[in-house]
Amino acid sequence: MSISLENALGILPQSVDLRAQRMEVLSSNIANADTPGYKARDLDFRSQLEAAAGGGGGQLAMSQTSAGHQDGSGGAGGAGGAEMKYRVPSQPALDGNTVDPQMERAAFAENSVKYQSSLEFLNRRVSGIRDAFRGDR
Template identity: 70%
Template sequence: MSLSLDKAMGILPEAVNVRAKRMELLASNIANADTPNYKARDIDFRSALQAAAGEGGNLPMARTQQGHIGPGGSGGTNGSLETLYRVPSQPSLDGNTVDPQLERAAFAENSLQYQSSLEFLNRRVSGIRDALRGER
């Protein structure tokens, strides 16, 4: 019987990666709140996680010639998350679409979810470690 750590961890490592990338984008939005013409960006967590799990609903890709680049393997984000531009609730005169209050709230919410994802991953690793030691 083979042990696959990818199967044992499930989608949790990808969830942590997507949350970390979203945290970077939200921090960038907050940092550029006063930059003229800066467009606020974000990630749709649900669709990013579905794409990482291989459930993105994309059409299957096939190579028609040997020199073509492959479709990217077995799901996963591989650093290529689709960033979306946020629609501003109150457009500013200088073209900046960042709403500092909204960004701070999204950052705080994402921070809690990131911490929860890390805790779930930590417990999964602890469970696997205990199982390998025969402690449970």
């Protein structure tokens, strides 16, 4: 009987990876809060996780007829290949900057808590698998 680690861990590794990518994007937004013309970006966690889980969000995959063609992901990779989107500002600055520092900090804090939760769930799943192999449970 073979055991699949991917089946045992489920979607948790992809969730942790996407949370880490989103944290990088949000910290980049915060760092560029005073940069003229900087456009705040974010990634849609839900759609990216669905795509990682194999759901794909109901979209059809594009086929490439040549290796030189774009992959059709629609984004500038930026965060490890996750599709990046521009954040719609509530009050854009006169210099063209769309970063709202308070909103970015709140999103960063929320994402940090969810990142820690995902890590804890993954840690407990790995501990459960380890205990099962040892026969502790």
